[in-house]
Amino acid sequence: MLDDQDDQDRPVPTAVVRERRGGQRHSIVLLIGKVCRGDHETVCLVHNISAFGLMARFTTAPVVGERLRIEVRGLPLVAGTVRWVKGVKAGFEFDEPQDVDRVFTLKQDDGRTARSPRFPIAALARLRFEGAPFTAALIDISAGGAKMMSDTPVTTGLTGQIMLPDMETPVYGTVCWTRDDSFGVRFVASLSLTTLSQVLGC
Incomplete structure (x- = not known):
């Protein structure tokens, strides 16, 4: 601990x-x-x-x-x-x-943005971007964002609340990409060590 x-x-x-x-x-x-x-x-x-x-x-x-x-x-x-x-x-x-x-260096040699380490996770998150809340499956997560899957369609640029597993207060994020039923969310503020470790159960 x-x-x-x-x-x-x-x-x-x-x-x-x-x-x-x-x-x-x-x-x-x-x-x-x-x-x-x-x-x-x-x-x-x-x-x-x-x-x-x-x-x-x-x-x-x-x-x-x-x-x-x-x-x-x-x-x-x-x-x-x-x-x-x-x-x-x-x-x-x-x-x-x-x-x-x-x-x-924020940009890698191939021109892509350098990312924080990602952690695979199998859990559910509750989201509210527009209208009624919906549930999405978490695929992986980092301090800066997460990859999710859901049957509920979302569009790039949507911003809203995300309730991560084992958390009592939501974080805020923006949909930065979509692909079929998968999408990526960039958190408005990076997760702290305490928050990320709690979400991951470590």
């Missing part, structure tokens, strides 16, 4: 400060990451990152020496080792140096 709630209900911004420690450039961030422990996926909140590793707050504390894989926006799923742990915060060393400038 989380030991504090200081990020609850806050949007998750991108990098705000760059600094140097021991000759290495570190970038202070607040970005949602995906943590893979074997076949199990959970979330973390990355506080700073360099070419050689990162420091993050985890929903469940790892242990020193544990092997993990972590994905952050702009980077692939990177393997590495936990080097230190303090509460639910831990330092993670990459197996190989990474090009962290990609974390702060």
Whole structure:
């Protein structure tokens, strides 16, 4: 479980400060990451990152020496080792140096917008865009949005309320694409670590 709630209900911004420690450039961030422990996926909140590793707050504390894989926006799923742990915060060393400038580049090489890590989910959400509320199946979710399916037709540009599973208050989002009975929703404000982990049940 989380030991504090200081990020609850806050949007998750991108990098705000760059600094140097021991000759290495570190970038202070607040970005949602995906943590893979074997076949199990959970979330973390990355506080700073360099070419050689990162420091993050985890929903469940790892242990020193544990092997993990972590994905952050702009980077692939990177393997590495936990080097230190303090509460639910831990330092993670990459197996190989990474090009962290990609974390702060919103457009990828192919011209697509860099996305936050996505988590597959099988759950229902209740939506109200126009008229009567309806139910949609959640296919995957990230801090910034979700992919859904529903028999109720929607159109690009609709904005409304979304009640995510296990949440007592709705979030707001806009339909950004549609395809057959599938559609994507971009949240008006990014989900916090606490909210996303609660939705995912981790």
